[in-house]
Amino acid sequence: MAKKRHQNAALLTLVTSAFSLPGISAKAEGVPDSTSVKYRYTSYVEDNAPERFTVEGDLGRYKIQANQIQLVQPVGERASITFDYLSETMSGASPWGVKQGADNQPELIMSGASIKEERQDVAVRLKVYDKESSVSFMGGHSTENDYKAVYGGLENELHFNQKNTTVKSGLKVSIDRINPTQEEGQSRVSEEEKNSTSYSIGLAQVLNPSAIVQVGLEYAQLSGYLTDPYKLQDSRPDIRKQTIASLGYRQFITSTDSAFHLDYRSYTDDWKVKSHTINVAWYQNFGSRHVIVPSIRLYSQKKAKFYGVYFEGGEATEYFSSDYRLSSYEAMSYKLKYIKYFDTWSFTVAGERYESEGSSGEIENPALVSFTRWTVGFDIKFD
Amino acid sequence: MGSPCKLHLYLTQKQANTVPQAALDCVFALEKKYSRYQSDSITSIINRSAGSGQCVRVDSETAALLDYANDAFEQSDGLFDITSGVLRKIWDFKSGILPSQETINQTLTLIGWQKIRWHNPYIELPEDMELDFGGYVKEYAADTLATFCMDNGVTHGLIDLGGDIRVIGPHLDGKPWKIGIRNPDNPEKALAHVESTGGGVATSGNYERCMVVDGHRYGHVFNPLTGWPVQGLASVTVQAEHCLIAGTLSTITMLKGRPGGGEWLQDMGLPNLIIEEP
Amino acid sequence: MRCCLKIRSEYFFSIRFYGGVIILLSLSGLTGCASVEPWEKGMLAKPEMGWTPDPIEAAMESHIFFSKEGSSGGNVSGGGGCGCN
Amino acid sequence: MHHTIPVCILILIVFIVLSAPANSAKIGDSYPITLPSLFDSKKNISSNDFKEKVLYVDFWASWCIPCRKSLPQLNELRERLKRNGKDFEILAINLDSDPNEAIAFLNKYPVDYPVVYDAEGKYPKLYGVKGMPTSYILDLQGKIRYVHSGFRSSDIKKIEALVHEMLP
Numbered sequence: 001m002a003k004k005r006h007q008n009a010a011l012l013t014l015v016t017s018a019f020s021l022p023g024i025s026a027k028a029e030g031v032p033d034s035t036s037v038k039y040r041y042t043s044y045v046e047d048n049a050p051e052r053f054t055v056e057g058d059l060g061r062y063k064i065q066a067n068q069i070q071l072v073q074p075v076g077e078r079a080s081i082t083f084d085y086l087s088e089t090m091s092g093a094s095p096w097g098v099k100q101g102a103d104n105q106p107e108l109i110m111s112g113a114s115i116k117e118e119r120q121d122v123a124v125r126l127k128v129y130d131k132e133s134s135v136s137f138m139g140g141h142s143t144e145n146d147y148k149a150v151y152g153g154l155e156n157e158l159h160f161n162q163k164n165t166t167v168k169s170g171l172k173v174s175i176d177r178i179n180p181t182q183e184e185g186q187s188r189v190s191e192e193e194k195n196s197t198s199y200s201i202g203l204a205q206v207l208n209p210s211a212i213v214q215v216g217l218e219y220a221q222l223s224g225y226l227t228d229p230y231k232l233q234d235s236r237p238d239i240r241k242q243t244i245a246s247l248g249y250r251q252f253i254t255s256t257d258s259a260f261h262l263d264y265r266s267y268t269d270d271w272k273v274k275s276h277t278i279n280v281a282w283y284q285n286f287g288s289r290h291v292i293v294p295s296i297r298l299y300s301q302k303k304a305k306f307y308g309v310y311f312e313g314g315e316a317t318e319y320f321s322s323d324y325r326l327s328s329y330e331a332m333s334y335k336l337k338y339i340k341y342f343d344t345w346s347f348t349v350a351g352e353r354y355e356s357e358g359s360s361g362e363i364e365n366p367a368l369v370s371f372t373r374w375t376v377g378f379d380i381k382f383d
Numbered sequence: 384m385g386s387p388c389k390l391h392l393y394l395t396q397k398q399a400n401t402v403p404q405a406a407l408d409c410v411f412a413l414e415k416k417y418s419r420y421q422s423d424s425i426t427s428i429i430n431r432s433a434g435s436g437q438c439v440r441v442d443s444e445t446a447a448l449l450d451y452a453n454d455a456f457e458q459s460d461g462l463f464d465i466t467s468g469v470l471r472k473i474w475d476f477k478s479g480i481l482p483s484q485e486t487i488n489q490t491l492t493l494i495g496w497q498k499i500r501w502h503n504p505y506i507e508l509p510e511d512m513e514l515d516f517g518g519y520v521k522e523y524a525a526d527t528l529a530t531f532c533m534d535n536g537v538t539h540g541l542i543d544l545g546g547d548i549r550v551i552g553p554h555l556d557g558k559p560w561k562i563g564i565r566n567p568d569n570p571e572k573a574l575a576h577v578e579s580t581g582g583g584v585a586t587s588g589n590y591e592r593c594m595v596v597d598g599h600r601y602g603h604v605f606n607p608l609t610g611w612p613v614q615g616l617a618s619v620t621v622q623a624e625h626c627l628i629a630g631t632l633s634t635i636t637m638l639k640g641r642p643g644g645g646e647w648l649q650d651m652g653l654p655n656l657i658i659e660e661p
Numbered sequence: 662m663r664c665c666l667k668i669r670s671e672y673f674f675s676i677r678f679y680g681g682v683i684i685l686l687s688l689s690g691l692t693g694c695a696s697v698e699p700w701e702k703g704m705l706a707k708p709e710m711g712w713t714p715d716p717i718e719a720a721m722e723s724h725i726f727f728s729k730e731g732s733s734g735g736n737v738s739g740g741g742g743c744g745c746n
Numbered sequence: 747m748h749h750t751i752p753v754c755i756l757i758l759i760v761f762i763v764l765s766a767p768a769n770s771a772k773i774g775d776s777y778p779i780t781l782p783s784l785f786d787s788k789k790n791i792s793s794n795d796f797k798e799k800v801l802y803v804d805f806w807a808s809w810c811i812p813c814r815k816s817l818p819q820l821n822e823l824r825e826r827l828k829r830n831g832k833d834f835e836i837l838a839i840n841l842d843s844d845p846n847e848a849i850a851f852l853n854k855y856p857v858d859y860p861v862v863y864d865a866e867g868k869y870p871k872l873y874g875v876k877g878m879p880t881s882y883i884l885d886l887q888g889k890i891r892y893v894h895s896g897f898r899s900s901d902i903k904k905i906e907a908l909v910h911e912m913l914p
Contacts, residue, residue, distance in 0.1 A: 008652060012885060012891045014628055022443070023524075024523075064725075162699055163877070208696070209704055210704045242734060250705075250711075250712070275731065325729065624907060700805065703842060
C-alpha cells in the first residue's frame, strides 16, 4: 500500500462533508470559560427629614448597608450559571404619613421607633446560548421578616443580520407575601398577597461601528394587596397596570477614548402615575487601566389620581394615599464612578447623590427623600 | 447489523463497568434508527411517505447523513446512490434466474438520488422510491463508536462492525493491529494484511453473495445506472482516517469497476488494496 | 443649581415623545440588512459599550429606585423584595 | 436633551439607505492573500508562500473574546502537527482598527505563526467573514476546503482530524 502525498477534490469534499456528522469528530470536553466572582458593598444613607417641615416621631436617618456577591460559572461551552446573593440591613425611621399642621404646613409623621430589618435575596440564572440565540431561565427568593417574594423569569434573545440586530423578549413573574409586623395602636392586615407579571420586548440595532441603539416596551400587571401597610390611611386599588417604553443609546468616541451612554424611560400606569427618566453617563478611559464615569439621572413624576398630601376624611374617597412616592416630584442624582483594572481583577468605587423636590405648583410632600450612596467592590476572573 | 461485530478494547476497571454496554447501546440505537426492517426507524418513516406528496422533517444527524449521501452521489457521478436498494428485489440470488431487461428498466425509473427533493431538513420521495442507509451507516457507526470510546478515555482498541473497521489506537504495547483481507476465492483465508494504529479500514467485496448463470458470475454490488451487477473488481480495501470515508471510497471504486475504479482510487492518495476479478 | 436642572414636565408628557418611541420601534423593524461587518465591532465589543456594564451595581441601583420612587421597570436586572419603608 | 429623539430617527433612516448585501466565499473558491506583516509593514506575506502546505487562515481581532482561547490553542496545534511531520501552517489575519492593540494582545498571548494586518478589511469582505473569529482551511492548491465560524475548545480536535485526513 503505497502512500501518496496528493490532494484530491472528491476526497476533500467527502471528508469535509463527513465532518458535519455528529459521530465523526470527538466531542471532547472543552475548556470552560473562566469563572468570575464579583463583590460589592453599598452604604445608603438618607438625609434627615427636612428641617423646614415639622416632624412627629423619630428623626433617625434611614440607612441601608448591603453586601452583594455574584458568581458566574460556565457550564460546558454553551451555558453559564449565575448565582446572586444579596444581604442588606435596613435601619432607621420611615415616614408613616402626613398631616396638616399649624399654619397650614404639612407635618410629617415618622414611625415611632427606629426599625431594623434584614433582607436576603438569592437568585440563580441559567443562560444557554447558541450561535444566533440565547435563552435564560431565572428564579429567586427574597425574604424579610415581614415580606417574602418568590420570582422567576424567562428571557430570549435572537440575533439577526450578522448580529447587527437583536430581538429580546422576556417574562417575569413574582409572587409576594406581605406579613406586616404589628404595632400597638395600628390596625393592620395580617397576611396579604401580591402578584406581578411583566412581559417585555426589545430590539437592539447596531447603527455603525461605534453606535448602537435599543428600544424596549414592557407591560406589567400588579394585582393583590398593593396598599402600603405601614402608611396611615393608605388604601389603593388592588390592580395596577404599567406600561414602560425605553430607549438606550451607546456611542463610542475614538478621539477621546470614551463612551457616551443615554438611557430614557417613559412610564405610565392606570393609577395615572407618569414618569420620565433620563440617564446620561460618560465613560472616560485613561489608558487601559483607569476608567472614570460621571453620570447624571433626571427623574420627573406626575402624581397618582388618588394621591393627596393630607387625608381629608369624608366618604367620597374610595382610594387614598399620601405616600410621597405617588406625589408629583422631580429628582436629580449625580454619580461618579472609578474603575481600576489589574491583570486578573478590577476595583470599583462609586458615589451617588440623589435629591428630590416637589413639582412646582404642588404642595411638596415632606417625606420626599434625598440620599447618598457609596459602593465599593471588586471583580475577579479565574482563568 | 446482520454481520458479526467485534469490539477489542483495552479498558481500565472503571471503564469496563460502563463503556462496553454503553457502546453496544450506541450501535443498537443507530441500527434501530436506520434499519429498513424496523417500522419505526427513520428510514421506514421516510420510505412510507414516498409518493404521499408530504415531506418528512429529519433530525440533524440524519440530515448530515443525507448531505453526505448527496456529496458522495455528486463525487461519484451518480454511482453512490442510496436509492438503489430496490434492485435487490429483482435480483434473486437464490433462484439463479436473471431478471429480464424490461424488469430492470422498470426498476431503474425508481432509482436516482437526483429525483429526490432534499432541502435540509425536509425530504420528499416520489412514489415507490426508497432510501437505504445500509451502504454507509455501518461505517458511520464504527466511527461513532470510536468517537464515543475516545470521549470516554479509551485510547487503545479496535472496532469491527462486520468487516468495517475503525482502530481507536494501537495495542497497549504500541504495536499496530493486523487486519486480514479476505481472499475472494477463499473467504476463510486472509490474502493480505494491513497494519493500523488508528483510523478506518473498509472493504467492499463482490464475493459474499453471488450467482453463476451460464458460467457468468453475478455479484451483489449493483450499478445504479445500469441496474446490473458491477464487474471487474473482486474486492477493494481502503484505509483512511475515518471508516466512513474508507467505506465510501471502496464502494465507489467497486462501482467504477475496471480499469476506471483503480485509477480513481489511486488519485486519492490513500493506502489501498484492490483485488481484480480473474 | 437644582432649579436649572428641573425638568419641564409639560414638554415630556407631550405626544411627541410617545410618537418618537413608536416611530423608532417601527423603523428598527424595517432594517433588514447589515451595514456593520463582524470585524468592525471592536468598539462595540468594549465593556464600557455594554447596555449594563456593571450588572451587579445596576441591580442595587434599580432596587433602590424601585423602593424609593413611584415607578419602575424597563431594565433587565431582576430582583424582588419590597423595600417598602 | 430634548433633541435626542429626532436625532436617533435620522440615524436610523441613514442606516437603512446605506445597507448592502455581503459577499460569501464558497468551498472550492480560491482567493490568494497578500498583506503586510503585523510587526513589519514593509514585509509582505502571501498565502502563495505556503502552497505546499495545508493553510489555516484565521481572521481575528484583539477584542474578540473567543480569540483569547483560539490563538494559544492554534499555536499548540501547529506545534503538534509540525512534530508529526504534517505540512501545515497558520496564517493569522488581524482586523483590529488599531494594530497596536493587536501587538499588545500578541505580547500577552504569543504565537509562532505569521500574523498579517489587514487595515482596510479587504480580505474578510472577500472571504465573507460572518463572525469573529472565522477560519478557512485551504488545500495544497489554495482552494477553500473548510469554513468555520466561532471558536470553542472542542474545535481543535476537529481541525486536527481534518488536517490528518487532508494530509494522510
